[in-house]
Amino acid sequence: MIEFEIPKPIAMTNNALETVAINMMRPKSRYFDEHEHEIPWDYINFMHMAMRQTGAGSLAPEEKKKKTDEQGKERPRIGYQTLAFMLEMLSWGDTGMYLVTPGGGLGAAAVEAAGSPEQKEKFLARFKGEKPAFGAMAMTEAQAGSDTSAIRATAVLDKETNEWVLNGEKIFVTAGHKALCESDGLVVVWATIDPTAGRAGMRAFVVTGSTPGVQVTKLEHKLGIRASDTASIVLQDARVPFDHILGSAEVIKDPTTKGFKGAMATFDATRPLVSAMAVGVARAALEFLKEKLAEEGVEIRYGLPRTKLTNIEREVIDMEILLRSAWLLVIKAVWMADNRKPNSMEASMSKVRAGDIVTKITQRVVELMGPMGFSRDYLVEKWFRDAKISDIYEGTGQINRLIVARQVLGYSGRELR
Amino acid sequence: MYSFEPTEEQQMLLDTINRYAVNDLRAQAYDADEAGELPARLIEKGWELGFLQASIPEAYGGFGDRSAVTGVLAAEEFAYGDLAGGLAVLTPGLFATPILLAGSEEQKQKYLPPMVEAEWQPFTAALIEPSFDFDPLDLHTTAVEDGDGYVLNGVKMYVPYASTAEAMIVYARLGDQTQGFIVEKDAPGLKVGERDKTLGVYALPLYRVHLEGVRVAKSDRLGGAEGHEFAPILDASRLAMAAMAIGLSRGAMEYARDYAKERDVFGVKVAQKQAIAFMLAEMATEIEAIRCLLWEAAWMVDSGKPEASKFAYLALTGAADAAMMVTDRAVQVLGGHGYIREFPVERWMRNGRGFAMLNGLVVI
Ligand SMILES: Cc1cc2nc3c(=O)[nH]c(=O)nc-3n(C[C@H](O)[C@H](O)[C@H](O)COP(=O)(O)OP(=O)(O)OC[C@H]3O[C@@H](n4cnc5c(N)ncnc54)[C@H](O)[C@@H]3O)c2cc1C
Numbered sequence: 145m146i147e148f149e150i151p152k153p154i155a156m157t158n159n160a161l162e163t164v165a166i167n168m169m170r171p172k173s174r175y176f177d178e179h180e181h182e183i184p185w186d187y188i189n190f191m192h193m194a195m196r197q198t199g200a201g202s203l204a205p206e207e208k209k210k211k212t213d214e215q216g217k218e219r220p221r222i223g224y225q226t227l228a229f230m231l232e233m234l235s236w237g238d239t240g241m242y243l244v245t246p247g248g249g250l251g252a253a254a255v256e257a258a259g260s261p262e263q264k265e266k267f268l269a270r271f272k273g274e275k276p277a278f279g280a281m282a283m284t285e286a287q288a289g290s291d292t293s294a295i296r297a298t299a300v301l302d303k304e305t306n307e308w309v310l311n312g313e314k315i316f317v318t319a320g321h322k323a324l325c326e327s328d329g330l331v332v333v334w335a336t337i338d339p340t341a342g343r344a345g346m347r348a349f350v351v352t353g354s355t356p357g358v359q360v361t362k363l364e365h366k367l368g369i370r371a372s373d374t375a376s377i378v379l380q381d382a383r384v385p386f387d388h389i390l391g392s393a394e395v396i397k398d399p400t401t402k403g404f405k406g407a408m409a410t411f412d413a414t415r416p417l418v419s420a421m422a423v424g425v426a427r428a429a430l431e432f433l434k435e436k437l438a439e440e441g442v443e444i445r446y447g448l449p450r451t452k453l454t455n456i457e458r459e460v461i462d463m464e465i466l467l468r469s470a471w472l473l474v475i476k477a478v479w480m481a482d483n484r485k486p487n488s489m490e491a492s493m494s495k496v497r498a499g500d501i502v503t504k505i506t507q508r509v510v511e512l513m514g515p516m517g518f519s520r521d522y523l524v525e526k527w528f529r530d531a532k533i534s535d536i537y538e539g540t541g542q543i544n545r546l547i548v549a550r551q552v553l554g555y556s557g558r559e560l561r
Numbered sequence: 562m563y564s565f566e567p568t569e570e571q572q573m574l575l576d577t578i579n580r581y582a583v584n585d586l587r588a589q590a591y592d593a594d595e596a597g598e599l600p601a602r603l604i605e606k607g608w609e610l611g612f613l614q615a616s617i618p619e620a621y622g623g624f625g626d627r628s629a630v631t632g633v634l635a636a637e638e639f640a641y642g643d644l645a646g647g648l649a650v651l652t653p654g655l656f657a658t659p660i661l662l663a664g665s666e667e668q669k670q671k672y673l674p675p676m677v678e679a680e681w682q683p684f685t686a687a688l689i690e691p692s693f694d695f696d697p698l699d700l701h702t703t704a705v706e707d708g709d710g711y712v713l714n715g716v717k718m719y720v721p722y723a724s725t726a727e728a729m730i731v732y733a734r735l736g737d738q739t740q741g742f743i744v745e746k747d748a749p750g751l752k753v754g755e756r757d758k759t760l761g762v763y764a765l766p767l768y769r770v771h772l773e774g775v776r777v778a779k780s781d782r783l784g785g786a787e788g789h790e791f792a793p794i795l796d797a798s799r800l801a802m803a804a805m806a807i808g809l810s811r812g813a814m815e816y817a818r819d820y821a822k823e824r825d826v827f828g829v830k831v832a833q834k835q836a837i838a839f840m841l842a843e844m845a846t847e848i849e850a851i852r853c854l855l856w857e858a859a860w861m862v863d864s865g866k867p868e869a870s871k872f873a874y875l876a877l878t879g880a881a882d883a884a885m886m887v888t889d890r891a892v893q894v895l896g897g898h899g900y901i902r903e904f905p906v907e908r909w910m911r912n913g914r915g916f917a918m919l920n921g922l923v924v925i
Contacts, residue, residue: 465879472853549838
């Protein structure tokens with residue numbers, strides 16, 4: 145049955161998260177925007193403690209046995225829905241700060257999806273320890289962004305020591321510095337174990353701060369999300385034990401190993417979460433505008449034909465439509481993930497939509513605030529800068545359009561490049 | 562909880578309507594549009610699917626309960642076939658649904674059972690007015706209390722099947738409210754004028770209706786002497802219109818998609834060009850997103866949420882824009898061929914423009 149009731153457990157957590165957003169994030173937004181590369185430890189420590197207590201926050205909900213209620217009926221899974229709400233709310237607070245929330249992030253999500261039970265045990269325990277730890281995922285290289293098959297980082301097995309030897313340079317690694325230098329975290333590094341095999345040769349390796357030959361060489365200065373560190377990582381004969389490879393070590397015999405596909409499937413699941421973050425930023429901006437309008441005594445009259453609306457009413461109504469429809473598309477995508485329905489198309493649709501609307505809405509709000517929109521007295525100009533990243537990482541708007549188009553057309557990657 | 566899955570019953574209904582939409586409505590849409598007329602048999606066949614009958618309780622001759630969610634699912638499928646044909650099949654709902662939602666017990670007993678049990682009959686409603694600032698909540702047509710009844714004056718346009726209608730609900734301003742009044746076909750002062758000439762839905766007969774001192778008894782005021790709330794009727798119209806905008810858009814997107822996969826340009830299929838493929842991706846995303854918005858609004862109506870009216874309004878506004886965006890691009894995907902009437906996309910573009918302004922052409 146089609147329904148849209150927010151599940152009760154989500155509604156409850158949401159209230160708590162809103163308090164965090166209002167009290168711990170908003171008051172610090174400007175400071176960490178203006179002090180790039182400083183670390184919001186208060187927020188980090190608080191979230192670490194809170195998430196340890198509640199077990200919330202991991203980007204890949206663990207494969208728990210299906211829960212049943214008293215009558216033995218299965219309770220519906222809502223893990224990804226819970227995360228979408230959480231990320232939306234925290235990004236409404238401050239999306240840059242959300243990105244430094246401890247707990248493993250995309251790195252842990254990849255381990256969760258592609259690791260063996262032993263690997264999960266070994267690598268993920270650190271995120272539940274006394275101190276906050278960070279996870280990161282390093283795919284992008286200078287010559288390989290959207291085209292991930294162009295990565296050049298290599299992993300070669302040293303048969304004598306049974307270690308993988310990694311070489312290469314990764315750029316734009318979100319939380320890479322925090323994972324390697326500021327905590328006992330991990331980075332999942334993509335490298336090829338067979339440069340002649342293309343995608344089939346690509347594997348993910350777990351690298352930690354104690355791995356010899358790993359170095360953070362640069363922290364980027366950015367348009368927005370400045371509270372989030374964006375690191376370059378150089379791997380120079382970096383050695384990790386054999387069992388740090390996620391998925392099978394064999395290439396040619398079995399080019400579509402489950403491990404590789406599993407890791408890719410994580411991205412279908414995490415993509416709508418990035419969309420949820422975008423929606424949070426868009427909501428922040430639109431709500432701010434509506435508040436300011438209300439203070440000025442401007443009321444939005446819903447229900448009138450366009451002819452009778454003022455321009456500002458029209459703008460607000462149109463933005464509400466964009467925002468709400470984007471959010472519901474996110475919900476649909478995560479609802480599908482929770483219900484184990486293939487959601488690759490909806491995940492990318494949500495990303496296309498969210499990337500579009502958050503850039504559009506924040507840009508409009510800056511304009512509609514007049515000269516004050518341009519002022520750093522308010523956070524609107526910051527949200528406008530923060531927003532743009534949503535259209536870039538986790539697949540640019542164009543890459544996600546490609547994915548949607550292939551699904552719509554029934555085309556392979558070869559038929560539609 | 563969230564769910565995006567129709568019930569089994571709803572799915573069966575959808576499959577039934579979909580078959581009719583594709584095999585009948587769509588198949589005959591071109592001829593009907595050119596002729597400016599829909600075959601009676603086509604409409605009757607749609608009526609026999611029993612959608613409206615299934616939304617009316619047994620006590621009034623039907624065999625089910627009205628659900629806004631079921632309504633939007635069904636309306637999307639009808640419009641996916643053909644907007645004009647779908648609107649024709651649903652025209653009796655313009656009369657029956659407001660009576661169901663807002664009518665007095667007496668009105669329900671009097672009108673619903675004979676309508677539901679008979680074949681398709683032209684019962685209709687007159688809401689839209691010939692003015693730039695048409696607003697269902699601020700009508701120019703007036704109702705004035707006069708002794709034991711009301712007197713109606715004004716001009717209405719786009720009244721489906723007005724020339725043959727057995728009865729219609731005329732909406733008018735009474736004080737500061739929009740109220741419905743039941744007017745039978747031979748009421749003195751009711752004059753059906755010329756057929757309206759329109760941008761789209763050529764096949765649907767729409768008329769000007771003049772009300773010149775039409776007298777209505779108190780008992781024929783919708784809801785009886787006390788009147789009724791207008792919001793539920795307006796919401797029902799908004800949702801149905803929005804759903805039809807989505808259905809029409811989906812038809813256009815799919816047609817453009819299939820065409821683009823066949824059409825050769827520069828040695829590849831035109832769909833293999835990103836300029837075209839991205840348009841299709843955006844069209845599909847738009848439809849999916851606005852459909853979610855619509856479903857939520859319909860669910861709000863069914864669950865009696867206080868913000869339902871606002872969301873029904875947002876859904877229609879969004880769906881009307883989506884229909885324009887999608888049909889415009891569908892024509893673009895076909896290039897010059899899109900401009901030619903043998904290809905349906907130009908018809909969909911014409912039909913797609915009305916959703917924002919023509920609230921009241923359908924109520925389910
Ligand atoms: C703040 C930030 C954080 C990031 N975090 C991470 C991270 O944690 N881990 C990580 O691995 N990466 C991360 N990235 C990298 C990010 O994912 C890439 O920047 C992104 O995928 C685009 O790659 P690129 O910058 O090389 O652009 P390019 O791939 O060079 O793209 C340039 C332009 O071409 C378009 N384009 C590319 N291919 C096509 C095509 N086939 N068809 C049509 N258009 C195309 C793109 O959409 C874009 O507009 C981050 C980037 C930033 C800025």
